[in-house]
Amino acid sequence: DTGVSQNPRHKITKRGQNVTFRCDPISEHNRLYWYRQTLGQGPEFLTYFQNEAQLEKSRLLSDRFSAERPKGSFSTLEIQRTEQGDSAMYLCASSPHGTGELFFGEGSRLTVL
Amino acid sequence: AQSVSQHNHHVILSEAASLELGCNYSYGGTVNLFWYVQYPGQHLQLLLKYFSGDPLVKGIKGFEAEFIKSKFSFNLRKPSVQWSDTAEYFCAVNAERSGYALNFGKGTSLLVTP
Numbered sequence: 702d703t704g705v706s707q708n709p710r711h712k713i714t715k716r717g718q719n720v721t722f723r724c725d726p727i728s729e730h731n732r733l734y735w736y737r738q739t740l741g742q743g744p745e746f747l748t749y750f751q752n753e754a755q756l757e758k759s760r761l762l763s764d765r766f767s768a769e770r771p772k773g774s775f776s777t778l779e780i781q782r783t784e785q786g787d788s789a790m791y792l793c794a795s796s797p798h799g800t801g802e803l804f805f806g807e808g809s810r811l812t813v814l
Numbered sequence: 815a816q817s818v819s820q821h822n823h824h825v826i827l828s829e830a831a832s833l834e835l836g837c838n839y840s841y842g843g844t845v846n847l848f849w850y851v852q853y854p855g856q857h858l859q860l861l862l863k864y865f866s867g868d869p870l871v872k873g874i875k876g877f878e879a880e881f882i883k884s885k886f887s888f889n890l891r892k893p894s895v896q897w898s899d900t901a902e903y904f905c906a907v908n909a910e911r912s913g914y915a916l917n918f919g920k921g922t923s924l925l926v927t928p
Binding site: 704705732734741742743744745746749751756757759792794799800801802803804805806807808 | 818823846848850856857858859860863865904906907908913914915916917918919920921
């Protein structure tokens, strides 16, 4: 399968723990996005990378959230000191161009107890 | 505030009924418009897109959407729905003035009954 891959698919953690999600985009795509989706809502933009450069961050992205894309390939999203409000589906998407047409992964579901 | 609004949150239709889902946006300037679909248990996938040109665009599975610039709208239509169209539908906008993000509406949950 050459689509966007996300790991882990599910993560259950206790409040205060740190979690990290990984995204492997489609190999020829240089643009990578992270979104968050909660029940009954559309995906909310978190951050955007073009190659290894993080070019945009949403105001939703608190200081506890950090994302990297060290070599312009895979990306990680880390949440430190998780809170119950962080429970959501975290979606990764990639794109070969800047028109906004995105290819999504299946998401990583986070449950914070 | 800039936003994408989807008017119907839940829609229930019988098979063969016609579908129209509303989408309005409040971004000015040049926009790229999209409808994404999420079938139960699957990831988001592109249904159709509008960049420029003919404002009536056709997508997969018989769906189409019409861009009306004066109304800031991009409504999704299908003449005759099938049970397999049961899914969550999201309108999304990429606006030149709003950076790199693709901004989504809250979605419309469509249930098609046999």
